[in-house]
Amino acid sequence: MTPSWTDLPGHRHWLETEAARLLSFAAAARHPVGGFAWLDAEGRPEPERGVRAWITCRMTHVFALAHLRGVPGAGPLADHGVRALRTVLRDPEHGGWYSALDAEGRPAEDGKNAYDHAFVLLSASSAAAAGRPGARELLDDVIAVIEERFWREAEGRCLESWDRAWSGTEDYRGANSNMHLVEAFLAAADATGDPVWLERALRMAGFFIDEAARGHGWRLPEHYSADWEPRLDYNSGERAHPFRPYGATVGHALEWARLLLHLESGLTDPPGWLLEGAEAMFGTAVATGWHADGADGFVYTLDWDDTPVVRERMHWVIAEAVAAAAVLHRRTGRPRYEELYRLWWDHAARFFIDPGAGGWHHELDPANRPAATVWDGKPDVYHAYQAVLLPTLPLRPGLAGALAHAAGQELPFRS
Known part of the structure; x- marks a missing residue:
């Protein structure tokens, strides 16, 4: 029987080397006003573009995971992100988090988005699991905001957005923000020990995957009206939107496949549709x-007849493909997942990984050449870093919990 790559010392060494390379690249993003800056294609920070909450959160999450792995210097970088989330990115008047700051640290986008708050919860959970100062307070804060402002118990899903003062919401609901909230809820379950986060994640996944995706041939509608009716024509005039593209988003199906198995791993009596849905989405x-x-x-992206719409290739999609194949192979042992895992790492190494400037090219054109139609530069390493960690970790709800479990450690703050 051919051994899995994850059992081979050479492959594990390659993953470790790539993880270290990504961390070294990411460390340059520290922004002087707080949080982390956008990195250009050469890995140079662009402080004049200000600070985005989602980038700061993703980088904080990555550095917290690196600290849990014993990487020197990662803890202080996670602390830098936690401080920014407790100060300059936090709205002191109305609560919640700004989406972006300008180069001087003033609010540039003051709406309150579920997508950003999902990553605040993820980064706070990982930093708290890593025992970083101020992280538990940040975690308690964001939990209160999400429970009060975003989570809707009657629906079992989250609202998409508010204005700054929480006085009005958008007439739109999105699968993308709710998917990342599932990810964040899984991390919060590990960090707090409270099973309510797993229960909520299961309800969310049940709607989006067991109902919506199943009902559309395992192609997930991403956009919904305020009463949760699919809007299949949403953004038909802005098809390459970086966060709300028209049509079916291939990478999200792969990401959901992985998240369903993380969720399954945390449940005492998981429903059978979690594995079924993971394999079908994948x-x-x-x-x-x-x-x-x-x-x-x-x-x-694809149209609803599976015709390619936006043909550019995104780094985060191949990263999620690798991670999903690794998790599915561990869960099922089926050789096909190992074959795809190897195929996609070969593809990533040939086209996406940038050994010269560092990091991964965030976008390639249809001929697999670096491009910047949807994304310019290399804003963060979140997807790539998780892709090099997940193949060797035990299957747990969150990555921080998996790292602690692998090291035989108890998570801090668990009751």
Whole structure:
């Protein structure tokens, strides 16, 4: 029997080396006003672009995970992110977190978005699990905001956005923000020990995957009205939107496949549709999204007849493909997942990983050449870093919990 790559010392060494390389690249992003700056294609920070909450949160999460792995210097970088989330990015008047600051640290976007708050919860959970100063207070704060402002118990899902003063909401609901809230709820379950986060994640996944995706042939509608009716034509005039693109988003299907198995791992009596949905979402994404236009790579989006819409290739999609294949192989032992895991690492190494400037190219054109149609620069390392960690970790709800479990440690703050 052919051994899994994750059992081979050479592959594990390669993953470790790539993890260290990504951390070294990310460390340059520290912004002087707090949080982390956008990095350009050469890895140079662009402080004039200000600070975005989602970048700061993702980087904080990555550095907290690195600290849990015993990487010197990662803890202080996580602390830098936690401080920014407790100070300059926090709205002192109305609560919650700004989406962005300008270069001087003033609010540049003051709406309150579920997407940003999902990453605040994720980073706070990981930093708290890593025992970083101020992280538990941040975690308690964001939990209170999400429970009061975003979570809707009757629906079992979260609102999309508010204005700064929490006086009005958007007439839109999104699967993307709720998917990242599932991820954050899983991390919060590990960090707090409270099973309510697993229960909520299961309710959210039940709607989006067991109902919506199943009802559309395992192709997930991403956009909804305020009463949760799918809007299949949403953004038909802005098809390459970086956060709300038109059509089916291939990478999100792969990401959901992985998250369903993380969720399954934390439940005492998980429903059978979690594994069924994970395999179906993954299988449909691969059948429709890989090599969809005749060239290697995953297209960004598909129309509802599986015709490629945006053909550019995103780094986060191949990262999620690798991670999902690794998790599915560990869960099922099926050789096909190992074959795809190897295929996609070969693809990432050839086209996405940038050994010269560092990091990963965030976008490639349909011929697999670096591009900047949807994304310019290399704003963060979150997807790539998780892709090099997950293949060797035990299957747990959150990555911080998996790292602590692998090291035989108890998470701090657990009751």
